Amino acid sequence: MTDRLTGIAVILFGAALFFLITPAATETVGYGWLRPNTVPNVMAVIMILAGTTLAISTPQEQQIDFPKMARAAGFLLVISIGLWAMAQWRYVFVAPMLALVLMVLVGERRWPWLLVGAVVLPVTISFLIEYVLERPLF
Amino acid sequence: MVDLSVILAGFADAFTPINLMFVVCGVMLGQFVGAMPGIGPVMAMAIAIPFTFVIDPLPAIAFLVGINKGGLVGGAVPAILINTPGTPDAAATAMDGHPLAQQGKPEKATKMALYSSVTGDTFSDIVLVTISAPLALVALKMGPVEILALMVFAFSVIAGLVGKSISKGIIAAALGMLAATVGLDPEHATPRYYFGYFELFDGLSLAAVAIGMLAVAEILRRLASSKKGASATIDQPKDMTAADRRVSFAEYWACRFTMLRGAAIGTILGALPGVGSTAAAFMSYAATKKSSKDPDSFGKGNLQGIAAAESANSAVMGANLIPLLTLGIPGSVGAALIISAFVIHGIQPGPLLFEEQGRLVYGLFGAMIMANFANLFVGQLGLRLWSFVIRAPESVIFSTAILLCIAGVYLATGGVFGVIIMLMAAALGYVMTSFGFSPVIFIIAFFLGGRFEIALSQSLVLLDGNVLALINYPIALALFAIALITMVWMIWADRQKEL
Numbered sequence: 275m276t277d278r279l280t281g282i283a284v285i286l287f288g289a290a291l292f293f294l295i296t297p298a299a300t301e302t303v304g305y306g307w308l309r310p311n312t313v314p315n316v317m318a319v320i321m322i323l324a325g326t327t328l329a330i331s332t333p334q335e336q337q338i339d340f341p342k343m344a345r346a347a348g349f350l351l352v353i354s355i356g357l358w359a360m361a362q363w364r365y366v367f368v369a370p371m372l373a374l375v376l377m378v379l380v381g382e383r384r385w386p387w388l389l390v391g392a393v394v395l396p397v398t399i400s401f402l403i404e405y406v407l408e409r410p411l412f
Numbered sequence: 413m414v415d416l417s418v419i420l421a422g423f424a425d426a427f428t429p430i431n432l433m434f435v436v437c438g439v440m441l442g443q444f445v446g447a448m449p450g451i452g453p454v455m456a457m458a459i460a461i462p463f464t465f466v467i468d469p470l471p472a473i474a475f476l477v478g479i480n481k482g483g484l485v486g487g488a489v490p491a492i493l494i495n496t497p498g499t500p501d502a503a504a505t506a507m508d509g510h511p512l513a514q515q516g517k518p519e520k521a522t523k524m525a526l527y528s529s530v531t532g533d534t535f536s537d538i539v540l541v542t543i544s545a546p547l548a549l550v551a552l553k554m555g556p557v558e559i560l561a562l563m564v565f566a567f568s569v570i571a572g573l574v575g576k577s578i579s580k581g582i583i584a585a586a587l588g589m590l591a592a593t594v595g596l597d598p599e600h601a602t603p604r605y606y607f608g609y610f611e612l613f614d615g616l617s618l619a620a621v622a623i624g625m626l627a628v629a630e631i632l633r634r635l636a637s638s639k640k641g642a643s644a645t646i647d648q649p650k651d652m653t654a655a656d657r658r659v660s661f662a663e664y665w666a667c668r669f670t671m672l673r674g675a676a677i678g679t680i681l682g683a684l685p686g687v688g689s690t691a692a693a694f695m696s697y698a699a700t701k702k703s704s705k706d707p708d709s710f711g712k713g714n715l716q717g718i719a720a721a722e723s724a725n726s727a728v729m730g731a732n733l734i735p736l737l738t739l740g741i742p743g744s745v746g747a748a749l750i751i752s753a754f755v756i757h758g759i760q761p762g763p764l765l766f767e768e769q770g771r772l773v774y775g776l777f778g779a780m781i782m783a784n785f786a787n788l789f790v791g792q793l794g795l796r797l798w799s800f801v802i803r804a805p806e807s808v809i810f811s812t813a814i815l816l817c818i819a820g821v822y823l824a825t826g827g828v829f830g831v832i833i834m835l836m837a838a839a840l841g842y843v844m845t846s847f848g849f850s851p852v853i854f855i856i857a858f859f860l861g862g863r864f865e866i867a868l869s870q871s872l873v874l875l876d877g878n879v880l881a882l883i884n885y886p887i888a889l890a891l892f893a894i895a896l897i898t899m900v901w902m903i904w905a906d907r908q909k910e911l
Contacts, residue, residue: 277577280847284583291590301602307872310597310604313865317586317593324586328579331907338846346636346842353628353814354835361828365819373811380638382807391808396815407466409823 276338281329288321352376365412366404369396415770422774425470426782434471435779438478439786440794445479446486447798448809453483455627457749459816461756462619462824469757470772474779476753480746481533481783484689484726485791488525489798492718493518501725504693508710508717515713519657519796524715525722526791527664528671532723534784535675536682536730540737541777544766547738551763554887556870559739561891563864566741568895568902569684570853578899578906580849587844588854591616592861599869611829616837618752619824621858623817624837625844625851626745631810631817632842638806659715667719670700674720678727683735684743689728696724730780736761737773741860745852748859756824 292315300311356372374392382388403411425431445456457479464472487502492509505525512521554562571581594605595615606612674696681692700720701710710717732747740762742748754761759769766773821834841851875881882889 276847281579295605299605299607300597301600301604303600303602306599306869307877308597308599308865308869310600310602313861313868314590314593314604317590320586321583324579324582328577328583331579342633342636343842343846346632347839349632349635350835350839350842353818357818357828357831357835360818365822369815369818373815376635376811376814377807380635380807380810382805384805387805387808391811395808395812399812399815399819403463403819403823407463409466411819411822412828 277331278329281325281327284325284328285322288318288325291321292318349376349379352379360412366397366400368412369400372396418770419774422771422776423778425771425775426474426778431471431474431775431779432782432786434467434475435478435782436786436790438475439482439783439790442479442482442484443486443489443787443790443794443798444482446483447489448486448804452487453480454746454749455630455813456483457746458619458623458627459813459820461623461749461753462820464753465756465823469754469759470775470779472757473750473753473776474783476750477776477780478783478786480729480750481726481780481787482790484533484722484729485526485529485787486798488529488718488722489522489795492521492525493799501689501693501728502721503690504697504721504725505718507697507721508712508714511711512713512715512718517656517713518799520655520659520715521713521718522795522799523657523659523792524663524667524718526788526795527659528667528674528719528722529726530784530788530791531671532675532678532725532727533729533787534781535672535723536679536727537777537780537784539679540730540733540780544734544737544773547734548763548766551738552767554763555874555885556867557874557882557885557888558891560864560867560871561885561888561895562739563741563860563867565891565895565898566735566860567857568899570856577848578902580847581853584844584849584851584853585857587849588857588859589861589864591621591854591858593865598862598866609829611827615862616833616858617821617825617830618755618859620821620830620833621837622749622752622855623821624834625841625855626749627813628817628834628838629841629845629851631813632838633845634806635810638810663715667716670716670719671723673699674723675727678724679731681724682728682731682743689725689744692728693721693725696720737765738763740765740863742856745855748855751859 296311296314296318300314302311303309352375353372356368356375359371360368370392373396374388377388377391382391400411403409441456441460442453446453457476460476460479464475467475484501488505488509491502491506492513495506495510509521509525512518567585571578571585592615594612596602596613597604603613674692677696677699678689678692681695682689697710697717697720700716701707704710704714704716706714728744729746732743733750735741735743736747736751740751740760742751751761759765759772817834818831821831822828824830825833841854844851844854882892
């Protein structure tokens with residue numbers, strides 16, 4: 275069943291790409307063999323055909339763990355907030371906080387490991403890049 | 413043909429103390445991360461690429477090759493000790509390696525894995541060094557039409573062989589090609605899919621997409637499924653005899669034909685795009701078991717089983733570079749990462765590489781040979797150490813890996829925008845994997861997409877838009893026909909599997 279729904283989603287995406295996204299996001303050119311929209315349109319058609327095949331073929335056993343996916347989305351959100359904070363304040367100040375939050379979220383409570391993961395390693399990375407490699411970092 | 417002086421100069425470049433240091437560091441890092449279930453050499457290479465900007469191309473690529481080769485050896489450690497392969501390639505190793513460890517001989521098992529891995533790897537490196545230059549000469553005779561046909565053939569094989577469903581493989585390849593169209597189009601230089609972000613004029617950064625899809629997506633998966641304070645527990649027997657700790661020459665020699673067969677299987681499959689080392693390991697294991705006089709002993713700690721799997725999966729690495737160096741087509745995601753390192757350092761892989769950068773190519777070959785020796789020596793000293801490394805908690809490993817990914821992509825792309833692309837690629841990679849689409853196909857298609865479009869554009873000009881003019885290009889025509897037959901055959905096989 276998941277494969278059928280995935281196939282339908284791919285067909286819809288391919289159709290949206292062909293009729294809406296590509297016309298809006300590429301320029302119309304009246305010359306040359308390969309127009310800017312040729313390859314995107316070919317890919318959209320391929321996706322529609324392959325999506326149709328996927329939707330109508332015998333579905334394979336595909337177990338999707340939605341709670342795990344939600345947890346992963348949560349971690350991605352935390353990392354995104356961390357990235358935003360790094361852009362505001364510096365990497366060297368935010369990276370330890372981000373590491374600490376991630377470690378605590380996965381259940382790490384042993385303080386020696388928290389110290390290593392949230393202080394020693396982020397500061398070492400920052401030192402290596404900014405002072406040893408002499409590259410600017412955030 | 414490449415000059416002998418260029419070959420010698422290349423090898424001389426490779427055998428310098430600084431290169432040796434980078435190779436050894438790469439091998440150590442590779443074995444270290446290979447030993448950690450969930451990280452593996454591909455993720456380590458993806459993270460390491462941006463950090464190699466500051467060094468010269470040869471040590472940078474030698475370092476990455478070291479990581480890849482070291483990772484193949486390291487991956488066997490958790491497979492043998494805790495029955496959890498550090499890399500998918502090592503899954504076949506666990507079948508006999510873990511039972512041997514349970515019999516109180518974990519060191520014998522890991523050492524056999526090390527020796528057979530180095531043997532297989534060296535074999536495929538010799539094949540690579542021997543045949544790649546002549547193959548590049550043949551490749552040089554190919555024009556845009558033949559290159560286009562070759563890419564279509566590569567796509568058809570990769571889409572069919574990687575992953576479980578050919579439809580999903582085709583969709584993943586189409587998505588990768590679509591992602592490659594972001595930025596200026598090659599024929600008219602007009603922007604596509606830039607949505608008002610001028611950073612996208614140059615297209616999506618390969619480093620950001622590769623690190624996002626291969627490293628961050630996997631880290632998210634591991635973080636989402638990690639358990640509180642999770643770390644592996646290994647019981648190392650204390651009463652091991654000297655014979656239990658080492659592999660005697662007689663035991664090694666008894667496996668010579670097994671290793672030779674494994675190396676040959678790995679080399680042949682490695683030279684084909686998309687087949688991969690996991691398939692090679694299982695194929696070699698099955699062939700060894702079938703030809704054995706005592707097949708019942710397999711799965712119960714037979715050294716031949718370890719030798720078969722490890723020699724085959726390690727032989728794939730060198731052979732993977734054959735299509736990469738001669739045609740510029742990466743056969744695996746590891747090869748795609750090495751090719752991206754070439755590109756980052758301003759080197760264009762392909763048949764011209766031997767003419768324009770022959771010294772660098774032979775330097776790379778020298779570094780690969782050094783990496784094999786380094787693998788042997790580092791493995792001799794480090795295997796016991798890596799068995800302790802895998803006890804480190806996942807919380808520390810993955811939070812640090814995330815920080816490295818952010819810093820690495822920031823360095824590679826020169827700003828926060830690249831890191832945002834990395835996170836978006838990670839989300840896409842996670843969703844794709846969850847729904848059974850291969851990110852490996854996506855990455856290879858993404859990498860080849862730009863060159864595919866250029867080759868298509870040049871071909872259409874050469875053919876004057878007339879498909880029938882293909883009759884003047886018999887090699888291209890043959891390749892298109894083989895691609896079509898391959899696709900039809902794979903779709904048929906896929907249907908048979910469903911019924």
